[in-house]
Amino acid sequence: MSEHDTTRHLNERQIETLRERLESERRRLLERSAEAEEREDEIPVGEAEDMVDRAEESWDKQELFAAREEERQELLRVEEALGRLSKGSYGLCFYCGEPIPFARLESVPATRFCAEHQEQLEQGKIDETRPFDWPTSRADS
Numbered sequence: 001m002s003e004h005d006t007t008r009h010l011n012e013r014q015i016e017t018l019r020e021r022l023e024s025e026r027r028r029l030l031e032r033s034a035e036a037e038e039r040e041d042e043i044p045v046g047e048a049e050d051m052v053d054r055a056e057e058s059w060d061k062q063e064l065f066a067a068r069e070e071e072r073q074e075l076l077r078v079e080e081a082l083g084r085l086s087k088g089s090y091g092l093c094f095y096c097g098e099p100i101p102f103a104r105l106e107s108v109p110a111t112r113f114c115a116e117h118q119e120q121l122e123q124g125k126i127d128e129t130r131p132f133d134w135p136t137s138r139a140d141s
Protein backbone atom coordinates (compact mmCIF):
# COMPACT_ATOMS: atom_id res chain seq x y z
CA MET A 1 0.00 0.00 0.00
CA SER A 2 1.46 3.35 -1.02
CA GLU A 3 0.73 6.74 0.50
CA HIS A 4 -1.30 7.51 -2.62
CA ASP A 5 -3.46 4.47 -2.09
CA THR A 6 -6.78 5.09 -3.78
CA THR A 7 -8.50 1.91 -2.70
CA ARG A 8 -9.21 2.92 0.88
CA HIS A 9 -12.95 2.71 0.28
CA LEU A 10 -12.50 -0.99 -0.48
CA ASN A 11 -11.65 -3.66 2.05
CA GLU A 12 -9.09 -6.37 1.41
CA ARG A 13 -11.72 -8.94 0.58
CA GLN A 14 -13.28 -6.66 -2.00
CA ILE A 15 -9.90 -5.89 -3.54
CA GLU A 16 -9.15 -9.62 -3.74
CA THR A 17 -12.52 -10.24 -5.39
CA LEU A 18 -11.82 -7.56 -7.98
CA ARG A 19 -8.32 -8.84 -8.63
CA GLU A 20 -9.69 -12.33 -9.24
CA ARG A 21 -12.36 -10.94 -11.56
CA LEU A 22 -9.76 -9.04 -13.56
CA GLU A 23 -7.38 -11.95 -13.75
CA SER A 24 -10.02 -14.38 -14.95
CA GLU A 25 -11.20 -11.79 -17.47
CA ARG A 26 -7.61 -11.44 -18.66
CA ARG A 27 -7.25 -15.23 -19.07
CA ARG A 28 -10.53 -15.39 -20.97
CA LEU A 29 -9.45 -12.64 -23.37
CA LEU A 30 -6.04 -14.21 -23.94
CA GLU A 31 -7.65 -17.56 -24.73
CA ARG A 32 -10.11 -15.89 -27.06
CA SER A 33 -7.35 -14.15 -28.95
CA ALA A 34 -5.38 -17.39 -29.32
CA GLU A 35 -8.52 -19.07 -30.69
CA ALA A 36 -9.17 -16.16 -33.04
CA GLU A 37 -5.68 -16.47 -34.44
CA GLU A 38 -6.28 -20.11 -35.22
CA ARG A 39 -9.60 -19.30 -36.86
CA GLU A 40 -7.99 -16.60 -38.94
CA ASP A 41 -5.51 -19.10 -40.33
CA GLU A 42 -8.42 -21.23 -41.48
CA ILE A 43 -9.88 -18.53 -43.70
CA PRO A 44 -8.65 -19.28 -47.21
CA VAL A 45 -6.86 -16.42 -48.95
CA GLY A 46 -7.57 -15.69 -52.60
CA GLU A 47 -9.51 -18.89 -53.20
CA ALA A 48 -12.77 -17.18 -54.01
CA GLU A 49 -14.13 -18.27 -57.38
CA ASP A 50 -15.98 -15.08 -58.21
CA MET A 51 -16.46 -11.51 -57.02
CA VAL A 52 -19.34 -12.36 -54.69
CA ASP A 53 -17.31 -14.90 -52.80
CA ARG A 54 -14.41 -12.55 -52.76
CA ALA A 55 -16.51 -9.76 -51.25
CA GLU A 56 -17.90 -12.08 -48.61
CA GLU A 57 -14.47 -13.26 -47.75
CA SER A 58 -13.13 -9.78 -47.19
CA TRP A 59 -16.23 -8.84 -45.23
CA ASP A 60 -15.59 -11.77 -42.90
CA LYS A 61 -12.06 -10.60 -42.41
CA GLN A 62 -13.14 -7.06 -41.62
CA GLU A 63 -15.66 -8.33 -39.11
CA LEU A 64 -13.09 -10.55 -37.52
CA PHE A 65 -10.54 -7.77 -37.44
CA ALA A 66 -12.99 -5.37 -35.78
CA ALA A 67 -13.97 -7.97 -33.21
CA ARG A 68 -10.35 -8.73 -32.43
CA GLU A 69 -9.49 -5.06 -32.14
CA GLU A 70 -12.29 -4.66 -29.61
CA GLU A 71 -11.00 -7.61 -27.61
CA ARG A 72 -7.49 -6.24 -27.76
CA GLN A 73 -8.71 -2.92 -26.33
CA GLU A 74 -10.61 -4.77 -23.62
CA LEU A 75 -7.49 -6.73 -22.74
CA LEU A 76 -5.50 -3.50 -22.47
CA ARG A 77 -8.13 -2.05 -20.14
CA VAL A 78 -8.07 -5.17 -17.98
CA GLU A 79 -4.27 -5.21 -17.81
CA GLU A 80 -4.15 -1.53 -17.04
CA ALA A 81 -6.69 -2.02 -14.24
CA LEU A 82 -4.62 -4.86 -12.78
CA GLY A 83 -1.56 -2.61 -12.90
CA ARG A 84 -3.42 0.14 -11.07
CA LEU A 85 -4.69 -2.35 -8.53
CA SER A 86 -1.17 -3.46 -7.65
CA LYS A 87 0.07 0.15 -7.50
CA GLY A 88 -2.83 1.22 -5.30
CA SER A 89 -4.20 3.67 -7.86
CA TYR A 90 -7.34 1.74 -8.59
CA GLY A 91 -10.96 2.55 -7.87
CA LEU A 92 -11.17 6.30 -8.47
CA CYS A 93 -12.99 7.90 -11.36
CA PHE A 94 -10.46 9.22 -13.90
CA TYR A 95 -12.60 12.24 -14.46
CA CYS A 96 -13.75 13.48 -11.06
CA GLY A 97 -11.46 11.51 -8.76
CA GLU A 98 -14.34 10.24 -6.64
CA PRO A 99 -14.19 6.66 -5.32
CA ILE A 100 -16.09 4.26 -7.56
CA PRO A 101 -18.46 2.15 -5.42
CA PHE A 102 -17.61 -1.53 -5.04
CA ALA A 103 -20.91 -2.60 -6.63
CA ARG A 104 -19.96 -0.85 -9.86
CA LEU A 105 -16.38 -2.13 -9.79
CA GLU A 106 -17.69 -5.61 -9.25
CA SER A 107 -19.88 -5.48 -12.34
CA VAL A 108 -17.28 -3.70 -14.51
CA PRO A 109 -13.91 -4.24 -12.79
CA ALA A 110 -11.87 -2.64 -15.59
CA THR A 111 -13.83 0.62 -15.54
CA ARG A 112 -12.00 3.90 -15.08
CA PHE A 113 -15.06 6.06 -14.55
CA CYS A 114 -17.87 6.45 -12.07
CA ALA A 115 -21.34 5.69 -13.45
CA GLU A 116 -22.09 9.38 -13.99
CA HIS A 117 -18.96 10.09 -15.99
CA GLN A 118 -19.12 6.83 -17.92
CA GLU A 119 -22.54 7.95 -19.10
CA GLN A 120 -21.33 11.45 -19.99
CA LEU A 121 -18.37 9.96 -21.81
CA GLU A 122 -20.63 7.71 -23.85
CA GLN A 123 -22.82 10.70 -24.67
CA GLY A 124 -19.75 12.61 -25.78
CA LYS A 125 -20.20 15.29 -23.08
CA ILE A 126 -16.75 14.81 -21.61
CA ASP A 127 -13.41 13.98 -23.14
CA GLU A 128 -11.42 10.94 -22.08
CA THR A 129 -8.22 12.60 -23.20
CA ARG A 130 -8.48 15.11 -20.38
CA PRO A 131 -8.90 12.93 -17.35
CA PHE A 132 -8.60 13.75 -13.69
CA ASP A 133 -5.01 14.21 -12.48
CA TRP A 134 -3.96 11.34 -10.32
CA PRO A 135 -3.30 12.06 -6.62
CA THR A 136 0.47 11.86 -7.22
CA SER A 137 0.36 14.93 -9.43
CA ARG A 138 -2.55 16.59 -7.69
CA ALA A 139 -0.30 17.18 -4.68
CA ASP A 140 1.87 19.49 -6.79
CA SER A 141 -0.86 21.92 -7.80
Ligand SMILES: [Zn+2]
Pocket residue numbers: 093094095096097098113114115116117
Ligand atom coordinates in the same frame (compact mmCIF):
# COMPACT_ATOMS: atom_id res chain seq x y z
ZN1 LIG B 1 -16.61 10.63 -12.05
